[in-house]
Amino acid sequence: MEFEQLVETMDQRNVNFVGCLTNLFKDIVLAIEENSEILSGLCGEDGIVYAICELQEECDSRGSVILKKYMEYRKLAKLSSEINAHNTNMLSVGGGPEGPDPREVELYLEEILSLMQLGEDYTEFTISKIKGLTSVDPELLPRATKAFRSGSFSKVAQDLTGFYVILEGFFMLENVRKAIRIDEYVPDSLTTSMVDDVFYVLQSCLRRAISTSNISSVVAVLSGASSLLGNEYHEALQQKIREPNLGAKLFFGGVGVQKTGTEIATALNNMDVSSEYVLKLKHEIEEQCGEVSDVYFYYLKIYITNEIH
Numbered sequence: 001m002e003f004e005q006l007v008e009t010m011d012q013r014n015v016n017f018v019g020c021l022t023n024l025f026k027d028i029v030l031a032i033e034e035n036s037e038i039l040s041g042l043c044g045e046d047g048i049v050y051a052i053c054e055l056q057e058e059c060d061s062r063g064s065v066i067l068k069k070y071m072e073y074r075k076l077a078k079l080s081s082e083i084n085a086h087n088t089n090m091l092s093v094g095g096g097p098e099g100p101d102p103r104e105v106e107l108y109l110e111e112i113l114s115l116m117q118l119g120e121d122y123t124e125f126t127i128s129k130i131k132g133l134t135s136v137d138p139e140l141l142p143r144a145t146k147a148f149r150s151g152s153f154s155k156v157a158q159d160l161t162g163f164y165v166i167l168e169g170f171f172m173l174e175n176v177r178k179a180i181r182i183d184e185y186v187p188d189s190l191t192t193s194m195v196d197d198v199f200y201v202l203q204s205c206l207r208r209a210i211s212t213s214n215i216s217s218v219v220a221v222l223s224g225a226s227s228l229l230g231n232e233y234h235e236a237l238q239q240k241i242r243e244p245n246l247g248a249k250l251f252f253g254g255v256g257v258q259k260t261g262t263e264i265a266t267a268l269n270n271m272d273v274s275s276e277y278v279l280k281l282k283h284e285i286e287e288q289c290g291e292v293s294d295v296y297f298y299y300l301k302i303y304i305t306n307e308i309h
Helices: 002-008 017-043 045-073 076-091 102-131 140-150 152-181 193-211 215-239 246-251 257-292 294-308
Strands: none
Touching (some): 002 045, 045 140, 076 102, 102 193, 193 215, 193 257
């Protein structure tokens, strides 16, 4: 009933898919919690597992429909195609038409993150519930837990994850490029504006990626961040240092000497502070990964270390 009401309001600007999926999971979890004692008394703990698997079928059928309808509502397939075309055009001579509005993309990213987190939290709860049972048929446990990772909801969630990676990569790239493009001197600051702006963007995008609890998403976004730092941002840092006749301007005097000296000092400070920010960013990523999962953290730490180096 709630999903039908949601579909009826899809001509409106903001439709609450997150609330709809939340309530579906809430109904399933409450059904498990409220009936576990009865099921255990009647059928033993195997009965609880069978009931959870039956309820998971409801998640697969209804939850996947909610995610599909969300992707349709936000036109994520069309948006991803536009982003890919925009990225291709940027490499061609003369560029191409402007891509999607990054501010709108950020709104979608937050929605997708909430939907992905809901799915992860629900799956983690149900699997931990099954694994917490002490007198279950040993052959039943692997079949039951596998159903959560191989069902239709999980498969649709993977499609949503794919869209997330494309949108996050676009958002990060566009905002880093904008920070470089509008770079300016900041009064009473040792660096220009792009240093803080670029690392703020990278920090925000990586935090969001880690919050998905999806290792492939984090690896993709981290790889994009590493590429941006090693290419476009690195080039922007060195651009002022390579300015023609910079040394001559400084040593042969004139009214521009003080300004030129300040420019050189600021350019060097940009490089120095950026090196510090890279190490700080690495430390923050490792800390956040550690909060999500020990196993997750182990594999990400290896990847992060390789990327940063």
